[in-house]
Amino acid sequence: MLAEAKQRFDNDGFAIIRGYLTAEEVDQLKAGFARFVANIAPTLDKREVMYEDYSDSSTIKQSNALGLEPALAAWQAKGKVHDLAAAMIGPVSPQHVEYFDKPVGRNHETPPHQDGYYFCLLPNEACTVWIPLAGVEADNGALIYIKGSHKLGVREHDASNLLGFSQGLIEDPRSLGEAVVCTVEPGDVLVHHSLTVHYAGANRSQRRRPVIAYTYFSASAVKDKEAQARYEAALLRQHTAKGLVTA
Ligand SMILES: O=C(O)CCC(=O)C(=O)O
Numbered sequence: 001m002l003a004e005a006k007q008r009f010d011n012d013g014f015a016i017i018r019g020y021l022t023a024e025e026v027d028q029l030k031a032g033f034a035r036f037v038a039n040i041a042p043t044l045d046k047r048e049v050m051y052e053d054y055s056d057s058s059t060i061k062q063s064n065a066l067g068l069e070p071a072l073a074a075w076q077a078k079g080k081v082h083d084l085a086a087a088m089i090g091p092v093s094p095q096h097v098e099y100f101d102k103p104v105g106r107n108h109e110t111p112p113h114q115d116g117y118y119f120c121l122l123p124n125e126a127c128t129v130w131i132p133l134a135g136v137e138a139d140n141g142a143l144i145y146i147k148g149s150h151k152l153g154v155r156e157h158d159a160s161n162l163l164g165f166s167q168g169l170i171e172d173p174r175s176l177g178e179a180v181v182c183t184v185e186p187g188d189v190l191v192h193h194s195l196t197v198h199y200a201g202a203n204r205s206q207r208r209r210p211v212i213a214y215t216y217f218s219a220s221a222v223k224d225k226e227a228q229a230r231y232e233a234a235l236l237r238q239h240t241a242k243g244l245v246t247a
Contacts, residue, residue: 002087005191009088009127013150013196016182020189021080021131029212030133032072033099040068046244050164052106059103062164066097066212073097076214081129081189085216088127088191092216095126100211102141102203109202110141111160111168114149115215116194118167120227124154125218126194132184133210140205143190143198147178150193159234166238167231173197 005015021029037060041049044065052059067073075081076094085092102108116124136142155176160168173179176197182190192198203209239245 002084005084006087009191009193012145012147012180014145014147014180014182014190014192014198015088016184017084017189017191019187020084021187023187025080026131026133026186028071029075029131032069033066033133033210033212036063036066036069036072036099040065047239052103052108059106060099061101061103061106061108063099064096066099069097072212081131081214082216084129084189084191085127085214088193089125089216089218091219092127093219093221095215095217098213098215100130100209100213102200102209104203104206104208107202109162110143110198110200111162111165112146112173112197112199113157113165113168114155114195114197115192116154117157118231119194119215119217120224120231121194121217121221122224123218123221124194125221127216128192128194129214129216130190130192131212131214132186132188133212134186134208136182136184136209136211137205138181138183138201140203140207140209141200142184143182143200145180145182145192146173146176146197147180149173149176149197150195152176152195154195155197159238161238161241163242166235169197173199
Protein backbone atom coordinates (compact mmCIF):
# COMPACT_ATOMS: atom_id res chain seq x y z
CA MET A 1 0.00 0.00 0.00
CA LEU A 2 2.71 2.49 0.98
CA ALA A 3 4.99 1.57 -1.95
CA GLU A 4 2.22 2.43 -4.39
CA ALA A 5 1.46 5.65 -2.49
CA LYS A 6 5.13 6.60 -2.64
CA GLN A 7 5.13 6.20 -6.43
CA ARG A 8 2.12 8.49 -6.75
CA PHE A 9 3.61 10.95 -4.24
CA ASP A 10 6.85 11.15 -6.24
CA ASN A 11 5.05 11.52 -9.60
CA ASP A 12 2.13 13.73 -8.63
CA GLY A 13 3.20 15.43 -5.40
CA PHE A 14 0.39 13.82 -3.42
CA ALA A 15 -1.33 10.49 -2.80
CA ILE A 16 -4.77 9.43 -1.62
CA ILE A 17 -4.67 6.33 0.56
CA ARG A 18 -8.17 4.93 0.84
CA GLY A 19 -9.10 3.15 4.09
CA TYR A 20 -5.68 3.71 5.67
CA LEU A 21 -7.11 4.24 9.17
CA THR A 22 -9.69 2.06 10.91
CA ALA A 23 -12.95 3.47 12.29
CA GLU A 24 -11.48 3.00 15.81
CA GLU A 25 -8.41 5.05 14.90
CA VAL A 26 -10.55 7.85 13.47
CA ASP A 27 -12.61 7.75 16.69
CA GLN A 28 -9.40 8.10 18.73
CA LEU A 29 -8.52 11.23 16.76
CA LYS A 30 -12.02 12.64 17.22
CA ALA A 31 -11.84 11.98 20.97
CA GLY A 32 -8.42 13.66 21.16
CA PHE A 33 -9.79 16.66 19.30
CA ALA A 34 -12.81 16.84 21.65
CA ARG A 35 -10.42 16.91 24.64
CA PHE A 36 -8.37 19.62 22.94
CA VAL A 37 -11.48 21.76 22.43
CA ALA A 38 -12.73 21.23 26.00
CA ASN A 39 -9.50 21.54 27.97
CA ILE A 40 -6.78 23.18 25.93
CA ALA A 41 -8.24 25.54 23.32
CA PRO A 42 -9.75 27.90 25.95
CA THR A 43 -6.26 28.46 27.43
CA LEU A 44 -4.60 29.39 24.13
CA ASP A 45 -3.61 32.63 22.46
CA LYS A 46 -5.79 33.95 19.59
CA ARG A 47 -3.11 32.97 17.09
CA GLU A 48 -2.85 29.39 18.32
CA VAL A 49 -6.52 28.62 17.91
CA MET A 50 -8.57 30.56 15.40
CA TYR A 51 -12.31 31.09 15.19
CA GLU A 52 -14.44 32.64 12.49
CA ASP A 53 -16.01 34.54 15.37
CA TYR A 54 -13.89 34.70 18.53
CA SER A 55 -17.02 35.16 20.66
CA ASP A 56 -18.49 31.85 19.44
CA SER A 57 -16.37 28.75 20.16
CA SER A 58 -18.48 26.63 17.79
CA THR A 59 -16.85 28.53 14.92
CA ILE A 60 -13.39 27.04 15.58
CA LYS A 61 -11.66 26.75 12.22
CA GLN A 62 -7.97 26.28 12.63
CA SER A 63 -5.15 25.54 15.07
CA ASN A 64 -1.56 24.43 14.92
CA ALA A 65 -1.50 23.45 18.58
CA LEU A 66 -3.26 20.06 18.65
CA GLY A 67 0.07 18.52 19.67
CA LEU A 68 -0.63 19.88 23.16
CA GLU A 69 -3.19 17.07 23.54
CA PRO A 70 -1.12 14.05 24.64
CA ALA A 71 -2.96 11.33 22.70
CA LEU A 72 -2.79 13.34 19.47
CA ALA A 73 0.88 14.10 20.12
CA ALA A 74 1.60 10.39 20.59
CA TRP A 75 0.74 9.77 16.93
CA GLN A 76 3.47 12.13 15.74
CA ALA A 77 6.55 10.02 16.39
CA LYS A 78 5.27 6.49 15.98
CA GLY A 79 2.41 4.63 14.36
CA LYS A 80 0.65 4.72 11.02
CA VAL A 81 0.75 8.47 10.40
CA HIS A 82 4.45 8.73 11.17
CA ASP A 83 5.15 5.62 9.07
CA LEU A 84 3.27 7.08 6.10
CA ALA A 85 5.29 10.31 6.24
CA ALA A 86 8.57 8.40 6.57
CA ALA A 87 7.62 6.18 3.62
CA MET A 88 7.16 9.33 1.49
CA ILE A 89 10.25 11.39 2.40
CA GLY A 90 12.56 9.17 4.47
CA PRO A 91 13.60 9.94 8.06
CA VAL A 92 11.34 12.67 9.42
CA SER A 93 11.28 15.28 12.13
CA PRO A 94 7.66 15.59 13.41
CA GLN A 95 6.39 19.19 13.53
CA HIS A 96 2.83 20.37 14.15
CA VAL A 97 -0.50 18.69 14.66
CA GLU A 98 -3.01 21.00 13.01
CA TYR A 99 -6.76 21.41 12.68
CA PHE A 100 -8.50 22.69 9.55
CA ASP A 101 -12.25 23.16 9.57
CA LYS A 102 -14.76 25.07 7.51
CA PRO A 103 -17.66 26.04 9.75
CA VAL A 104 -21.09 26.03 8.08
CA GLY A 105 -22.37 29.33 6.70
CA ARG A 106 -18.97 31.04 6.65
CA ASN A 107 -17.10 32.06 3.55
CA HIS A 108 -13.74 30.54 4.38
CA GLU A 109 -11.63 29.53 1.41
CA THR A 110 -8.18 27.98 1.54
CA PRO A 111 -6.05 30.09 -0.83
CA PRO A 112 -3.73 28.32 -3.30
CA HIS A 113 -0.39 27.86 -1.56
CA GLN A 114 2.60 25.65 -1.00
CA ASP A 115 3.21 24.60 2.60
CA GLY A 116 6.91 24.94 1.81
CA TYR A 117 6.50 28.71 1.47
CA TYR A 118 5.44 28.75 5.15
CA PHE A 119 7.92 26.06 6.26
CA CYS A 120 11.02 27.91 4.88
CA LEU A 121 13.30 24.85 4.58
CA LEU A 122 16.56 24.00 2.85
CA PRO A 123 16.04 21.70 1.06
CA ASN A 124 12.28 22.22 0.97
CA GLU A 125 11.56 18.60 1.74
CA ALA A 126 8.57 17.97 3.98
CA CYS A 127 5.10 16.48 3.86
CA THR A 128 1.68 16.82 5.41
CA VAL A 129 -0.64 13.93 6.28
CA TRP A 130 -4.22 15.24 6.01
CA ILE A 131 -6.85 13.19 7.85
CA PRO A 132 -10.58 13.91 7.42
CA LEU A 133 -12.76 13.25 10.49
CA ALA A 134 -15.92 13.42 8.32
CA GLY A 135 -16.76 13.08 4.64
CA VAL A 136 -15.24 15.77 2.43
CA GLU A 137 -16.92 16.48 -0.90
CA ALA A 138 -16.64 19.25 -3.47
CA ASP A 139 -19.40 21.24 -1.71
CA ASN A 140 -17.82 21.33 1.77
CA GLY A 141 -14.27 22.18 0.78
CA ALA A 142 -12.46 19.22 -0.76
CA LEU A 143 -8.73 19.73 -1.05
CA ILE A 144 -7.57 20.38 -4.62
CA TYR A 145 -4.02 19.55 -5.67
CA ILE A 146 -2.14 20.70 -8.76
CA LYS A 147 -0.64 17.50 -10.08
CA GLY A 148 3.14 17.62 -10.47
CA SER A 149 3.49 21.13 -9.02
CA HIS A 150 5.98 19.86 -6.42
CA LYS A 151 8.52 19.77 -9.28
CA LEU A 152 8.24 23.53 -9.95
CA GLY A 153 10.19 24.88 -6.97
CA VAL A 154 8.95 27.46 -4.48
CA ARG A 155 6.52 29.82 -6.24
CA GLU A 156 5.95 33.46 -5.39
CA HIS A 157 3.30 34.17 -2.75
CA ASP A 158 1.79 37.38 -1.50
CA ALA A 159 -0.25 38.50 1.51
CA SER A 160 -3.72 36.95 1.35
CA ASN A 161 -5.03 38.66 4.51
CA LEU A 162 -6.99 35.49 5.26
CA LEU A 163 -6.83 34.41 8.88
CA GLY A 164 -4.93 31.11 9.09
CA PHE A 165 -3.45 31.33 5.58
CA SER A 166 -1.51 34.57 5.48
CA GLN A 167 0.15 33.86 2.13
CA GLY A 168 -1.36 32.85 -1.20
CA LEU A 169 0.10 31.97 -4.57
CA ILE A 170 0.29 34.89 -7.00
CA GLU A 171 -0.25 32.81 -10.15
CA ASP A 172 -3.48 31.12 -11.14
CA PRO A 173 -2.84 27.58 -9.82
CA ARG A 174 -4.56 26.02 -12.83
CA SER A 175 -1.90 27.53 -15.08
CA LEU A 176 0.57 25.16 -13.38
CA GLY A 177 -1.09 21.82 -14.10
CA GLU A 178 -4.14 19.61 -13.74
CA ALA A 179 -6.31 20.34 -10.68
CA VAL A 180 -7.36 17.15 -8.86
CA VAL A 181 -10.31 17.39 -6.45
CA CYS A 182 -9.89 14.90 -3.59
CA THR A 183 -13.19 13.70 -2.18
CA VAL A 184 -12.59 11.50 0.86
CA GLU A 185 -14.28 9.55 3.63
CA PRO A 186 -13.18 9.06 7.24
CA GLY A 187 -10.42 6.43 7.16
CA ASP A 188 -9.00 7.80 3.91
CA VAL A 189 -5.86 9.88 4.24
CA LEU A 190 -4.15 12.39 1.93
CA VAL A 191 -0.44 13.07 1.94
CA HIS A 192 1.22 15.92 0.04
CA HIS A 193 4.72 17.24 -0.54
CA SER A 194 5.60 20.68 0.85
CA LEU A 195 5.92 22.10 -2.68
CA THR A 196 2.61 20.77 -4.01
CA VAL A 197 0.24 23.64 -4.73
CA HIS A 198 -3.14 23.06 -3.09
CA TYR A 199 -6.28 24.96 -2.19
CA ALA A 200 -9.92 24.43 -1.28
CA GLY A 201 -13.20 26.21 -1.80
CA ALA A 202 -15.51 27.54 0.89
CA ASN A 203 -18.01 25.25 2.59
CA ARG A 204 -21.34 25.67 0.74
CA SER A 205 -22.98 22.69 2.48
CA GLN A 206 -24.65 22.24 5.86
CA ARG A 207 -21.85 19.89 7.01
CA ARG A 208 -18.61 20.87 8.72
CA ARG A 209 -15.27 19.82 7.32
CA PRO A 210 -13.08 18.78 10.27
CA VAL A 211 -9.54 17.67 9.40
CA ILE A 212 -6.46 16.87 11.48
CA ALA A 213 -3.13 17.29 9.71
CA TYR A 214 0.30 16.10 10.83
CA THR A 215 3.30 17.92 9.37
CA TYR A 216 6.76 16.38 9.02
CA PHE A 217 10.03 17.90 7.87
CA SER A 218 12.76 15.78 6.37
CA ALA A 219 15.24 15.05 9.17
CA SER A 220 17.98 16.52 6.97
CA ALA A 221 16.22 19.85 6.20
CA VAL A 222 17.27 23.03 8.01
CA LYS A 223 15.49 26.37 8.32
CA ASP A 224 16.20 29.01 5.66
CA LYS A 225 16.66 31.85 8.18
CA GLU A 226 16.21 34.66 5.63
CA ALA A 227 12.97 33.25 4.23
CA GLN A 228 11.75 32.56 7.76
CA ALA A 229 12.36 36.15 8.91
CA ARG A 230 10.53 37.50 5.83
CA TYR A 231 7.57 35.19 6.40
CA GLU A 232 7.32 35.91 10.13
CA ALA A 233 7.42 39.69 9.58
CA ALA A 234 4.59 39.41 7.01
CA LEU A 235 2.58 37.22 9.39
CA LEU A 236 3.04 39.61 12.30
CA ARG A 237 1.87 42.54 10.14
CA GLN A 238 -1.35 40.69 9.27
CA HIS A 239 -1.99 39.48 12.83
CA THR A 240 -1.41 42.98 14.22
CA ALA A 241 -3.78 44.48 11.63
CA LYS A 242 -6.44 41.96 12.69
CA GLY A 243 -5.96 42.83 16.36
CA LEU A 244 -4.73 39.35 17.30
CA VAL A 245 -1.53 40.75 18.73
CA THR A 246 -0.62 44.19 20.04
CA ALA A 247 2.47 45.74 18.49
O1 LIG B 1 -7.59 21.84 4.79
C1 LIG B 1 -7.35 22.88 4.20
O2 LIG B 1 -8.23 23.61 3.76
C2 LIG B 1 -5.94 23.30 3.99
C3 LIG B 1 -4.96 22.32 4.45
C4 LIG B 1 -3.57 22.66 4.12
O3 LIG B 1 -3.27 23.69 3.58
C5 LIG B 1 -2.54 21.69 4.45
O4 LIG B 1 -2.84 20.66 5.07
O5 LIG B 1 -1.38 21.95 4.10
